Amino acid sequence: MKRSQEMSLRHLEIAEYLIGKICSGQYAVNEKIPSENELCRQFNVNRNTVRLAVGRLTNLGWVTPIHGKGCYVNQIPEPIVYVLSSKTRFSENMKKQGLAHSSQLIDWHKANATEGEQKSLGLVDTDLVYRLEILRCIDQKPVSITTTIIPEQEVPLFEEHLTNFQSLYQILIEHYQIHPVRAKSSFQASLASLKDAELLDLPENVPILQIESMMNHPAGTPLEYSVARIRGDMHKCLVEF
Amino acid sequence: MKRSQEMSLRHLEIAEYLIGKICSGQYAVNEKIPSENELCRQFNVNRNTVRLAVGRLTNLGWVTPIHGKGCYVNQIPEPIVYVLSSKTRFSENMKKQGLAHSSQLIDWHKANATEGEQKSLGLVDTDLVYRLEILRCIDQKPVSITTTIIPEQEVPLFEEHLTNFQSLYQILIEHYQIHPVRAKSSFQASLASLKDAELLDLPENVPILQIESMMNHPAGTPLEYSVARIRGDMHKCLVEF
């Protein structure tokens, strides 16, 4: 309707050209593509048009512009595979793949459960929950942010274990003898919120894979609800049936 | 690092303001937000800046601009839930939710299997595969594109059943007595390719949920490999463990 095939927009043309150069290796990984001004001269277009083209490459994950330096070609390796099953956790996945990982508690508080949280976790009006924001890194680079909701009654005096936080599941297992089991997960694609983009050090408009999960006690009663956001183009969630 | 909290960019400010107005209902669903020129006057900024702000809302799924008319506020209903299990298919999911749906075969051909396809499907060099591109609609609106690869040996004379295409699985069941079973699926978030964006009638930079699936025979031998792309912010894939 709007964009029929022969209608070639200038900035999309330039983007395709640049992607071709990267695919063919003419712009090598970890090297710079030509500067915006250089591209303006090459294509005889305005810098705004070049910026639209480069912006598309950025959103698609091909390049990362660095202020004052230039625009670098990304690795685009095979995406990191994250296997989801009833038992798997972030740490175990990373360990299996031999990737150095760490978790960081960036925020937490205790508060009344919202209506949705009450419903998901089988709580009543007066129940309190802990809400944790956890940033996970691979090779020192931030890859995911997870918001975790867990009822106070499951983890009394939880705050005592949050100093020197290393791993949520380590705390659950060591101090509460709780072994969570994944009950269900749902997947959505979205764009990073401003806050998430900042924490994950991502440009705007990079696609995010959002994974909402319910974790239960082995017996089946609800235990924990979480929403994880990971950079979508460099990771892959695998489910086996 | 780059975007600390107090640093408020003009276009992000305007975007936040507009989102607030939509959330609070001051800009009603299916109504227009003020025109770009009007917003220029309101915020005393250039039209390019306004367009950045509106572009963000568009990518986030809040609004859809229509050339010559205006920029309309979207429904943002609860996302359509698509339950993935070993047996579920698109049609059954939609039927369960009482949604009118249809499938359309937009392209197909028979060709040699690529190396990857050989590996996934257990084929050898000389084997042929059918490749289908299927567009699925809900309420006449395109929601997903699926590329399906199926070996010729599984479906001899497949082309005879592709005229008056209605449903892939109907053909498999009725003409070949094949009942596919989902073996595994992986999820990634990405941006729509230009072609997909056109087919799905989406603006650039809208996030896409990409689902790669292996379907097997009930006995466990590989049968079909597919990659589905659906608009990510209005759908949700649910997996139960």
Added chain:
DNA sequence: TAGTGGTCTAGACCACTAC
């Protein structure tokens, strides 16, 4: 015809990096 969104040019000023 007037108003809307879509694309692009021209050019300013800034902050960051490298030398």
Added chain:
DNA sequence: TAGTGGTCTAGACCACTAT
């Protein structure tokens, strides 16, 4: 200091919709 990317202004021309 020179070059780079980041943000924004100013304004042009176009295609589409409504009347």
